[in-house]
Structures are given as structure tokens and as C-alpha cells.
Amino acid sequence: MKNLKELYKEWRELTEGLMEDFPNTSVDCGESRVREDFSAYAELKEIISFEEMWELEKEYKKEN
Numbered sequence: 234m235k236n237l238k239e240l241y242k243e244w245r246e247l248t249e250g251l252m253e254d255f256p257n258t259s260v261d262c263g264e265s266r267v268r269e270d271f272s273a274y275a276e277l278k279e280i281i282s283f284e285e286m287w288e289l290e291k292e293y294k295k296e297n
Contacts, residue, residue, distance in 0.1 A: 240275045241289040242297075247274075262286035 245260055248270075252258045259267050262283055272280045 235275060235277075237275060237281075237285075237289060238292060241271065241286075241293060244271050244274045245293055260290075262290050 248258060248260050261267055262271075265280075268281050268283065268286055271286060275281075
């Protein structure tokens with residue numbers, strides 16, 4: 234099973250690093266394209282739900 238928490242952290246840091254050069258880049262899990270991007274990064278079979286990604290985001294913010 235994939236460790237989504239660790240994958241989210243990696244993806245988030247990578248994505249935030251791109252935000253300066255690519256202003257349309259986002260980490261807002263309310264946007265379907267963001268959930269699609271993370272799901273592809275994590276090689277998930279289905280697109281992650283808003284609720285599941287919201288939990289990952291809250292955990293990330295607590296720890297960082």
C-alpha cells in the first residue's frame with residue numbers, strides 16, 4: 234500500500250517549488266485538476282476524493 238501521507242508531502246513540496254515559475258500551479262484540493270495531478274503523481278488507480286486529500290492537507294499543515 235502506498236504511503237499517501239509521504240507522497241503528498243513530496244508532491245506538495247515539488248508543486249510549491251513550481252509555483253513561482255508557473256503561476257497557475259495550485260495545491261488547493263478543492264480544485265479537481267489538483268486532485269487529478271496528485272493522483273497521477275501517486276499513481277493511484279482512481280482520482281483521490283476531496284475529503285481524503287483534505288485530510289492529507291490538514292496533516293501536512295500540522296507537521297510543516
